[in-house]
Each structure stands twice: as C-alpha cells, then as structure tokens.
Amino acid sequence: MTLLLQPGPCRRSGEKMDSEPLVRITGVAKSYRRGSQLVPVLEDITFAIPSGEFLALMGPSGSGKSTLLNLIAGIDTVDSGSILIGGEEITGLSEQEMAAWRSMNVGFIFQFYNLIPVLTAFENVELPLLLTGLSRRERRSHVDTVLELVGLSDRMDHYPGQLSGGQQQRVAIARAIVTDPAIIVADEPTGDLDRVSAGDILLLLDRLVREFGKTVIMVTHDPRAAEKAHRVIHLEKGLLVTDPGFHDSHH
Amino acid sequence: MFFLKLIIRNTMRHPLRSLLTVAGVAIAIIAFGLLRTLVELWYLGAESSSATRLITRSSISLVFSLPISYRDKIRQVPDVTAVANANWFGGIYKTEKNFFPNFAVSDNYLDLYPEFMLSGDELKGFRMDRKGAVAGRKLALKHGWKLGDQITLKGTIFPGEWDFVLRGIYRGSERTTDETQFFFHWDYLNETLKRTIPRRADQTGIFLVGVKRPEQAAEVAQSVDDQFRNSLAETLTETEKAFQLSFVAMTEAIVIAIQIVSYVVIVIIMVVAANTMAMTARERISEYATLKTLGFGSIHIGGVIFGESLAVSLAGGLIGIAATYPAAHWIESELSQFFPVFRVTGETVLLDLLAALVVGCVAGVFPTWRGVTIKVADGLRRIG
Ligand SMILES: Nc1ncnc2c1ncn2[C@@H]1O[C@H](COP(=O)(O)OP(=O)(O)OP(=O)(O)O)[C@@H](O)[C@H]1O
Numbered sequence A: 001m002t003l004l005l006q007p008g009p010c011r012r013s014g015e016k017m018d019s020e021p022l023v024r025i026t027g028v029a030k031s032y033r034r035g036s037q038l039v040p041v042l043e044d045i046t047f048a049i050p051s052g053e054f055l056a057l058m059g060p061s062g063s064g065k066s067t068l069l070n071l072i073a074g075i076d077t078v079d080s081g082s083i084l085i086g087g088e089e090i091t092g093l094s095e096q097e098m099a100a101w102r103s104m105n106v107g108f109i110f111q112f113y114n115l116i117p118v119l120t121a122f123e124n125v126e127l128p129l130l131l132t133g134l135s136r137r138e139r140r141s142h143v144d145t146v147l148e149l150v151g152l153s154d155r156m157d158h159y160p161g162q163l164s165g166g167q168q169q170r171v172a173i174a175r176a177i178v179t180d181p182a183i184i185v186a187d188e189p190t191g192d193l194d195r196v197s198a199g200d201i202l203l204l205l206d207r208l209v210r211e212f213g214k215t216v217i218m219v220t221h222d223p224r225a226a227e228k229a230h231r232v233i234h235l236e237k238g239l240l241v242t243d244p245g246f247h248d249s250h251h
Numbered sequence B: 001m002f003f004l005k006l007i008i009r010n011t012m013r014h015p016l017r018s019l020l021t022v023a024g025v026a027i028a029i030i031a032f033g034l035l036r037t038l039v040e041l042w043y044l045g046a047e048s049s050s051a052t053r054l055i056t057r058s059s060i061s062l063v064f065s066l067p068i069s070y071r072d073k074i075r076q077v078p079d080v081t082a083v084a085n086a087n088w089f090g091g092i093y094k095t096e097k098n099f100f101p102n103f104a105v106s107d108n109y110l111d112l113y114p115e116f117m118l119s120g121d122e123l124k125g126f127r128m129d130r131k132g133a134v135a136g137r138k139l140a141l142k143h144g145w146k147l148g149d150q151i152t153l154k155g156t157i158f159p160g161e162w163d164f165v166l167r168g169i170y171r172g173s174e175r176t177t178d179e180t181q182f183f184f185h186w187d188y189l190n191e192t193l194k195r196t197i198p199r200r201a202d203q204t205g206i207f208l209v210g211v212k213r214p215e216q217a218a219e220v221a222q223s224v225d226d227q228f229r230n231s232l233a234e235t236l237t238e239t240e241k242a243f244q245l246s247f248v249a250m251t252e253a254i255v256i257a258i259q260i261v262s263y264v265v266i267v268i269i270m271v272v273a274a275n276t277m278a279m280t281a282r283e284r285i286s287e288y289a290t291l292k293t294l295g296f297g298s299i300h301i302g303g304v305i306f307g308e309s310l311a312v313s314l315a316g317g318l319i320g321i322a323a324t325y326p327a328a329h330w331i332e333s334e335l336s337q338f339f340p341v342f343r344v345t346g347e348t349v350l351l352d353l354l355a356a357l358v359v360g361c362v363a364g365v366f367p368t369w370r371g372v373t374i375k376v377a378d379g380l381r382r383i384g
C-alpha cells in the first residue's frame, strides 16, 4: 500500500522527467456566452508549473483567475489549447473520465470551505475516500492522519456549523489532501478569514509544499498570501501580464 | 449506507418544512384513500349481490306496488325455486337522523338471504311473533337493542306508530354484508292495512325470485315479465345486481365527481411537493457541485436528491395509510346510517402506496435532473 502523503509527482505521470513540468498550459482560450454575445475570458494563456511549486494567481476581479484554476483542476473545459498534467492531456477527457481523474489527482480548497453541513468533520474528510476501494478501517486511518495534520483530531465529530471559519477551512484542507493528490487548487482560501486564521491556512499550504511535495495553485487577492508563494502570476483581462516562464530559483 | 445517512440527515435539515410536506402527503393520502373507499362502497351493494336472486318490481317505477296475488303466479314459472316479497316501510326510529333501511317481508324472505345469519331459535321466535322483528348486529349495537325489546317505528309511507318486538339479531356472513337493516312481518303490515286503509292492502313493493343457477336468471326474468304483459301492473324483473346498479346509475355523476376529486387531491400535493423539493435542491446546488467536484457522479447526486423526495413522500404515504384505518373506522361507527360498511380494502392501500410513490417520483424528477446536469463550475459559482 502506498504511504499516505508521500512526496512525489503526479501519480499518473509514468516515468517522470526532471525537465518536464507537472502542468503545461499551451494556448488556452476560454469564453462564455452571455445571451447572443461571446465574452472572452481567457486568451492564449501559456505557462508551466513545475512539480512542487507554490504558485499564486493574482489579478483584478473578473480577470479570469477562477476560470483558469477551474480549467487546470478539470472542472471546466477549454475552448482551445492544451493542458498537459503529468504528461496527460486532460482537455480531451469526457465528463466521467474527468471526474475520475479529478478524484485521484486534484484536491480542492474553496473560499467558502464548501463542507457538507449535515456531515461531521470526519465524514466530510472521508467523502473523497468513498470513491476509492479502501476498507472502512483504512479510510478511518487516512482520515485520522490528515485531521491530525491540520490539528483538528479533537473536532472530528463536530459539524461544520460548530466550527470557526478557520477550522472549517482546515477541515477542507484535510479533505483536499486525504486522497493524496499531487495538485492542490485553492480559490481564495483565505478570502473569508481573519488575519490569524488566514496565517494558519497559509502555513498549512506551505507545509504541504515543503514537507509533502505537493503542487499548490492558489488564487488570491491578498498580497500577504502571495508572499508565501514561490511565484506570482498576474492575470489581467484574460491575459498573463508577468513572465510566463518559471524560475529555477524557487525554494 | 453512507448515502442513506446523507438522505436522512438532509430530510432533517429543515424539520418544519419536511414535517409540513410529510403531513401534506399524509393528509392527501388519507383523503384519497377515503374517497376511493367511498367509490368502492357505491358499487358494493351490486358486487355483493347474489346472481341467483331476481327482483320483480312494477315496470313503471319502484314506487308503484304489485298485487300480492302475483306471488303464486311467479312461483309457477319453471326453474323458480322460491318467491318472497318485501315492502320498503320507511319507518323512523325516534328521529330522522337514525335512518336505517326497514322492510316488511314475507316469512320466507330470510331463506333467500343466507348471508343474514340468524340462529335457529331466534328465527323460530321471529316467526312465532306476529309483531316480531329482526335487526342487524350493528343496528342493534348502535341503539343498544336486546332481544325482547319493544321498538316503535313511526310510519311515513304507512301512517301511525308501529310497535315491534326484537326477536332476532342477524350477523353478516361476509365482511361486506350490511348489518344495519331491519325486518318485520309483511303479514302484520297487511292485516293492519286491511283494517285501516283497505285499498293499500294486499300489495307489495317487490318480489324476490330465487333460481337455482345464475344461467337461468335471464330466461326466468323474461318468463315472469311475459306473464304480466298487458296486465294492469306490468312487471320488470332483473337480477339483484342489475337492480342495485340501477340505483348506482342514478348517482353515477356523483361517483365520477368523487373519483375526479380523489385524483385532484393527489395532483395538488404533487405540485406542492415538487415545489418544495425544487426549492430544497436549489438551496443545495453548491453542495451538489462540491460533491461533483470531488468526483461523485450522477448516480450519487441524483440518488441523494431523488431519495430524499421519495423518502419524504413515502413517509407521508405510510402515515396516511396508517391513519386511514382509524378514520374509516370512525366513519363506520359514527356515520353508519350513511355508510353501513366503510372498510379500507387492500386494493385501496395499494393505490395509496402507488400514489405516494408517484408523488415522490414526480416531485423528485425535476430537482434530480437539475442536480445531475448542472455544470460543476456553474454550481460552484452560486456560493455565498
Ligand atoms: N459560467 C459563466 N457564465 C458566464 N460568464 C462567466 C461564467 N464564469 C465566469 N464568467 C465571467 O468570466 C469572467 C471571469 O470570471 P472569473 O470568475 O474567472 O473571475 P475572477 O478573476 O475569479 O474574479 P474574482 O476575483 O471576482 O473571483 C467574469 O467576467 C465572469 O463574469
């Protein structure tokens, strides 16, 4: 059995080449239809994310940050361009294949936590494991491990409504990492939190990158959050405005 | 297992809303069940009638009587095994609210009605007493009558106070047998009439004609009517079932109206439940999108939404079915003058269940479809 939370690249990557980035986005465009009008949201986006990077996506509201994040995470589809993740092209996948791919390779963290209110912290974290073939006992040990990691072992029987915002977000982080995915996407994970809780969350994300080799892609408006990242990419009106290449200098 | 837990907890999220929906479905099912029972009841008289009994009445109308002398002539028609006669008496016991059917009948009338079960002693006692009477078990129970009690009926068709002595209490052999009827001797009526209103004596409302086999009924009916063709009082003979159905036919429009209302009730609750389920699913759309994000498929998400809709309406349905029995019992005991037998049949329970199931499916189908087809990214945008 694979050890939980081992550092490493995307599981599906086969033979990993050091030079090959984990995520390679080439010429991606996306527009939405508003009435009869086609509104371009992303235009010709090209950049790469190496494995183990903590990347921040910044930009004004409506610039397409969430849209880009959704495309990388496989919950939205491109109009054109290619997204290679761990060497696998995900733009051609069917909805079902996409769902299966997501459940194995991506962990999600949202601004408003998106926990299921009728499930306890434990059950919320257990959710993604229900799609795996793990036994009840194995699931329990995985959930215990990640709840311990986020420091909420004593709150596992609490419902989301009984937890603070920061605690809920930590449960969400536990849920995001319980299946040990290579990529964690976080859309304004600290957007709804006070400074102290936000600091805790950022610390946790940083640990995931440094200790467990996760690749974290985080959308944020908060410069303090962006400081934690190895690299910041700026989006404006659907275009990249900073150097799209990646530095080897990080970390 | 996990999803069952999720469904149950989801239904408990807005306890008042769920309670009201469950109560609404339950009440609709009770109404539906009782209305169906009422409709069944309408046809019950015809259904429980015997195929070997014919009824001969005046061809003009039931309110015209026939001469009693016809009895012997009918008896001579081939294949006729017995002839009895009965007269609707229309007597009132104390007040009009106590309505029950009461008939003046010939001595052999009860022989033709084996479903009215009377002990040999009571039958003998009835026959020996000129003023003797027999009442159904439920009727006797309702008024607290015991054997030997004197019962006075106020005549409406036949004026005066009429005294009877209760000599027998019959039980129905079938669940559906009417146990609220009251019989006394036609001879007693006739003798009194001879003294008081002689022109109304020696007449009867109907003749009961017994045949051995149901196949003989048509031919016998024809022969009986042929005998009295072109006489002063022509007859119309038909099976007891046809006779009962002719009563139902008079009120068929009401039966159809009741049937329509019973379905309308279900349609109304369907719309209400569908609205509630749609509202519920709309509130949770971001949760369903989250589940989808985590990799859950249509079966899981559809199952959770549809399951909740089914759970709520089935709970309502089961409560409704359970409550239909005491409601029917109450009607039977309190309104026995209108509904001598008011029993919920297995068929009605099945229809109840089916109705609850249909309500659950219809209410669940739209929200389920929405939950299953929503795009993850769109669903996630509806947060906050
Ligand atoms: N499903 C959709 N249908 C139509 N338009 C959409 C849809 N999703 C996004 N958009 C539009 O695309 C643009 C970019 O949206 P996006 O959510 O990616 O912005 P953002 O950078 O995340 O903004 P914010 O910082 O406010 O979250 C916006 O103008 C938005 O209105």
Ligand SMILES: [Mg+2]
Binding pocket: A065, A066, A067, A187
């Ligand atoms: Mg956004």
